Amino acid sequence: MTRGTQARAALCARYEKDPKGYASGKRFFAFEPGIYGHTTVRKALMEAQHGKCAFCESKFDHIAYGDVEHFRPKAGCLQVEDGPLLRPGYYWLSYEWGNLYLSCVLCNQRFKRNLFPLRVARSRARYHGGRISIEKPLLIDPGHDDPERFIGFRSEVPYAVGNNVRARVTIGALGLDRTELMEQRRERLTLLWALRVVAESGKPEAVAAQEKLAEMVQAPSEYSSMAKAFLREPARRRTVSARKKTGHPGRSGSNARKAQQGRSGKR
């Protein structure tokens, strides 16, 4: 908090000396990863996010600790994937707690990168005197919005609730329907199905299965949003629709492939 506040003031003072230079890309800010990526920040984020990527809900493991990601990009941003890089970016938010998330490498480096689309592009704050409060970001902010209001799941496939634009943009920009992620979720779903069968069996082990299911919808569990959606769906409809599609209650490979094709078609 102390070092970040001082460093922010220094960045703003530098910008004021040559706004055109920074806006044109002739000048660059030097950011300090030692502040926003400090062990204490990383640890606090890890705790707040239950050891999961803020965007895809994958658990960090001992190999990948994740990147400290700036929700509003600090060094330049894109309204659309193949559009011009808008400089200088949200430099004044580079040490701001509310702008930091822990993200897996894939979500951050392969998908989100500098993307930060707004509903109205011209409302974008372009320097520290601008107002981000009037911006309407298209990406769902996991720290301020409730992602479950926007993104639902049919089996392991995420979809936009009511076809809302923010979910459509977020799923596309973050690759929330990417192959690797679908495979991980499908594995989880198979476990949920199996537990559900045991939980409803009336056998002595049913209690343990019910407890495990209750744990899997809690925030600390991997892909808990999908697990919640799975348990919300009425059992009868779920069984019928899944069997119709795939002949197996826990798999919906055709759906996954469809979503992947949709994505590659867009790109």
Ligand SMILES: [Zn+2]
């Ligand atoms: Zn991720």
